[in-house]
Amino acid sequence: MEKADIGMVGLGVMGSNLALNIAEKGFRVAVYDRDPAVVQQFYKNAGALSDKIIPCETFEALVENTRQPRPFIFLIKAGQPVDDETARLRLLLDKQDIIIDSGNSDYRDTVRRLKALGPNDPTFVGMGISGGAEGARHGASMMVGGTEAAYERIAPVLNAVAAQYEGEACVALMGPDGAGHFVKTIHNGIEYADMQMIAEIYGVLRDGLGLSAPAIGDIFAKWNEGALNSYLIEITAEVLRTQDPESGQAMVDIILDAAGQKGTGRWAAIEAQMMGVPASAIEAAVGARAVSSMRAERALAEKTYGTADHTVELEDQAAFINQLEQALLAGKIAAYAQGFVVMQAASKEHGWNIPLATVARIWRAGCIIRSQFLDDIAKAFDDGEADNLLLTPAFVEKMKASSGALRQVVAKAALGELPMPALSAALSYFDSFKQSRGTANLIQAQRDFFGAHGFERLDKQGDFHGPWGA
Numbered sequence: 001m002e003k004a005d006i007g008m009v010g011l012g013v014m015g016s017n018l019a020l021n022i023a024e025k026g027f028r029v030a031v032y033d034r035d036p037a038v039v040q041q042f043y044k045n046a047g048a049l050s051d052k053i054i055p056c057e058t059f060e061a062l063v064e065n066t067r068q069p070r071p072f073i074f075l076i077k078a079g080q081p082v083d084d085e086t087a088r089l090r091l092l093l094d095k096q097d098i099i100i101d102s103g104n105s106d107y108r109d110t111v112r113r114l115k116a117l118g119p120n121d122p123t124f125v126g127m128g129i130s131g132g133a134e135g136a137r138h139g140a141s142m143m144v145g146g147t148e149a150a151y152e153r154i155a156p157v158l159n160a161v162a163a164q165y166e167g168e169a170c171v172a173l174m175g176p177d178g179a180g181h182f183v184k185t186i187h188n189g190i191e192y193a194d195m196q197m198i199a200e201i202y203g204v205l206r207d208g209l210g211l212s213a214p215a216i217g218d219i220f221a222k223w224n225e226g227a228l229n230s231y232l233i234e235i236t237a238e239v240l241r242t243q244d245p246e247s248g249q250a251m252v253d254i255i256l257d258a259a260g261q262k263g264t265g266r267w268a269a270i271e272a273q274m275m276g277v278p279a280s281a282i283e284a285a286v287g288a289r290a291v292s293s294m295r296a297e298r299a300l301a302e303k304t305y306g307t308a309d310h311t312v313e314l315e316d317q318a319a320f321i322n323q324l325e326q327a328l329l330a331g332k333i334a335a336y337a338q339g340f341v342v343m344q345a346a347s348k349e350h351g352w353n354i355p356l357a358t359v360a361r362i363w364r365a366g367c368i369i370r371s372q373f374l375d376d377i378a379k380a381f382d383d384g385e386a387d388n389l390l391l392t393p394a395f396v397e398k399m400k401a402s403s404g405a406l407r408q409v410v411a412k413a414a415l416g417e418l419p420m421p422a423l424s425a426a427l428s429y430f431d432s433f434k435q436s437r438g439t440a441n442l443i444q445a446q447r448d449f450f451g452a453h454g455f456e457r458l459d460k461q462g463d464f465h466g467p468w469g470a
C-alpha cells in the first residue's frame, strides 16, 4: 500500500478534524491514538475519505506506514503527554524525521524539547494552531516554529489544510524552535483582550443602557459590517441573538458570569512582564477573568457596598452607541499594538526574527481573532515606517479618529460604576505612550530617597543623588 504523506498522533477533536482535512485535500494520512478503539471508530466514520487514511494501532505501524522523511503531527494534551509520546516515538525514528507538537504548548517546553534531542534524533517543530475544531476541519491558521528544512517538508500539507485569505494560505514559519508556540501564546493573549473589551462594551449596553440581549446582538451585527468586522464580533452578535430552548430566555442571560481559562492568555501576560514590555490591556483581560470567577466574594462585596446604579445619562443614545463602536476600535488597536510589541521583544531576545507582517497576514483567516483589521496591520508593517503599530501612519490616523470616543466611554463608564479593566488599560497605555514627559521622575526620586538608587538629570549627564534629608 502507498505510504502516508504524514502521520497524526491523537484523534481527539482537533486531531481527528485535522486528519480529515488532510485526507480531503488529497494527502494520505496515517492515524494513531493511544486508544485503538478510537482509531477504528475514526476510520469507520471517515466514509469516503477512508481510502486516504491508514489506521494504525501502534507507533510501529504508524512509522512503518509513513513516507520518509516522516512528519508526525501531535495533537495531544500539552505538557507531560508531549514529553512521554516524544520519548516513545523518537526511538523508532531517523534523524530526518519530524515531530510536530501542535498543541497549546508553552514555548519554553518546545525550546527545551529541541535542546534535549541528540544529533541522531528526529527534529522537533512547535506549531500553534488556531481556529478550534472548525478551523482544523476546514482551514486553520498555523504558526510554525522549527528549521527551514522541516518546514519545507511539511509545507505542502500545511498549505493545503490552512485557511485561505484571498488565495494566501494562513500558515508560515515564524522562526526557529519556540517561535511558533510563542506567536500562538500572544495570539491567545490578544484573543483574551479582544473578548474582554467586547464584554465590557456589552456591559455598558446591558447595564448602562438597559438593552436586551437580542437588541445588543443587533448592534454588534451592524458593527460587524464596519471597521470592527471580525469573527469575534460576528459570533458575539449570534450568541446574543440566540434563545435558550429550555427557558425561552436569551441564552447569554442564563450563563454563569465566571470565565474559564486554560492558561495561554496568562502566559502572554507573564512573558510580557518577564521582558519588561507593557501589555497592560492583555494583563487586564487575564485579571478580569480571575475576578469573574470570584463569584461568592463579588456577591458579598455588592452587599457590602450596595448595588450600583449603572444608568448612563444620555442626550443622544444613537450617538453614544456610535461612540462605543469607536471606543472598541481604539481599545483594540492599543491591545494589538501591545501584542505585536511583545512578539518583537521576544524575537530580539531569542534571535527568532519573527516576521511581524507575516504574523498579521496568517491571522487574517482561520484563527479566532481573524479580521479585516489584521490586513490593515499587515499593510502597516509592510510599509516599514515603524515597528510599533501606534506609530505607523495608518494607525496614527485611526487612533486620532477613535481615541476621543474611548476617552468619553471610559469616563462615562467610570461614573456609572461600569468596570472597564481592559479598555481603560488600553486608554492609559495610549496616554502614557504619547506623553513625552511622564511622572516617573517622582518614582526615581522616591527610589533614590529610600534606597539611594540614583537618577539621571535632564540638564546634565551622569548618575546623581538628591539632597534628601540633608
Ligand code: 6PG
Pocket (backbone or CB within 6 Å): 104, 129, 130, 131, 132, 187, 188, 191, 260, 261, 262, 263, 264, 265, 367, 368
Ligand atoms: C484558538 C484558541 C484556542 C484556545 C481556546 C480556549 O486559537 O483556537 O485560542 O487555542 O484553546 O480559545 O482558551 P481559554 O480556555 O484559555 O479561554
